[in-house]
Amino acid sequence: MREQDVEILEQEICYQGFYRLERWRLRHRLFAGGMSPAIVRETIEKGDVAAVLLYDPQRDEVVMIEQFRIGARADPRGPWLLEIVAGLIEDGETPAEVARREAMEETGCMLIDLLPISTFYTSPAKTSQRTHLYLGRVDSSSAGGIHGLPHEGEDIRVVCLAAAQAVALSEQGCTDSAWPLIALLWFARHREEVRERWLAGPG
Incomplete structure (x- = not known):
């Protein structure tokens, strides 16, 4: 089935803040044939995201971040999650540009190289947002401290x-946010190959 198999009957913006809440009334083609009755769906929109797992092949070390997340406020371990660098893609920006900018803003690390991991829908039942996921090469020798933009309320x-510790944490359920989990599971599979490639190449 394709986009033309969906008939939009009505679209309404219910709320516009940091995110936008939209309500859709639509019909779509059925697997058994014909069209569905009119149904109502709501989506939360903000735009696509670039996310990057930072890795230093020389030190065999991963650079991650920890920050407060409102969605995890009731988590018994607390609402501070171990995550990877990520940021919204603004108009005129490429995902790679955002990955480089956010790596500097959130960790103080400059990206030396960037490898694409995957592009995927973040949560297609409720948003059209797509995540562009990368592995980024950095020098982690001076990484540390508190970062983020104060005017955006960031405390990172x-x-x-x-x-090996980062991979173990993902396997133990300690990185229970989607972006770091996907990135670390991919990294666990490709770590030796990537490390050999980066250590053999220039930079």
Whole structure:
């Protein structure tokens, strides 16, 4: 099925703040044939995201971040999650440009190289947002401290972990946010290959 198999009957913006809440009334083609009755769906929109797992192949170390997340406010372990660098893609920006900008803003690390991991819908039942996920090469020797933009309410702590420790945390359910989990599971599979490639190449 394709986009033309969806008939938009009505679209309404219910709320516009940091995110935009939209209500849709639509019909779509059915697998058994014909069209569905009119149904109502709501989406939360903000734009696409670039996210990057930072890795230093020389030190075999991963650079991650820890910050407060309102959605995890009731988590027994607390609402401070171990995550990877990420940011919204603004008009005129490429995902790679955002990955480079956010790496500097959130960790103080400059990207030396960037490898695409995957592009995927973040949560297609409720948003059209797509995530552009990367592995980024950095020098982690001076990584640390508190970062973020105060005017955006960011309070971000940099966390450096041995690569094997970071992978173990993902396997133990300690990185229970989607972006770091997907990135670390991919990294676990490709770590040796990537490390060999980066250590053999220039830079």
